[in-house]
Amino acid sequence: MPDRAISYEELTPGYKFPPTTFELSASFVSKYLKAVDSESDGFVPPLAITACAIAATTKSVPLPPDTTAIHASQELEFFKMVPIGTTIECRIGVLQKISRGKMSMLILELEIFDKDKEKVQSGKATIALPT
């Protein structure tokens, strides 16, 4: 974790948040499948993995006060199937920060790796911040 919390104003393109790890346990997958009304095929649904990364993102990004973050768009690429029980590492960085009138947009780059450091997913998330 960083020595101190970074502020939204200090976020600039190229900034990398400290990596976060998640264990994709059977109980996590079970809860996820219940939420999305789906069934298991023995592997972790790729969007369950993304969900962890997005949650890590929303926790990492220091929002301006009284701001509600809206997930505006998402790009994803999957590289391999992930067995239940795998521990993943999410790396998140700032690609772009845009201000348009009363709307700010933060474009984040996501990369997810397994314990063998093989890439599992990558993507971009656009977060809209109405002010």
Next chain:
Amino acid sequence: MLTEIQEGKALNPVVKHITQEKINVYAEASGDFNPIHINESFAAKTPLGGTIAHGMLSLAYVSEMMASAFGRNWLSEGKLRAKFKEPARPGDTLTVDGRVDCIEKKDDVSYANCVFECRNQKGEMIVTGEAIVRLSNDKK
């Protein structure tokens, strides 16, 4: 199954009903406890006027449709690009539709370029986008 894929083919739709309970379970599973999703009194005071589902919950239904059509090819090397147009809300019934827009060949490997949309029971667009998946099994 993948041999049946051709341009214009409609993918089997996915229909799901959104409830606050599912949103809460999704928040617990993902760890995304943004109050706009789970705190009704907070959400009511925002411009959104009430809680909304996580965008990734709606997108999970898109992935389910793609996995149903393309199986492991989707799960192991699918690509998608999605825009969240309107929020899905508790009580909404979402329908995800998709079709194969075109089939492209790159380096002797065939890929299906699909388009998808997710609408609520009023016909409002919730999510729209494109997805790409490998068809042939002779990669590399």
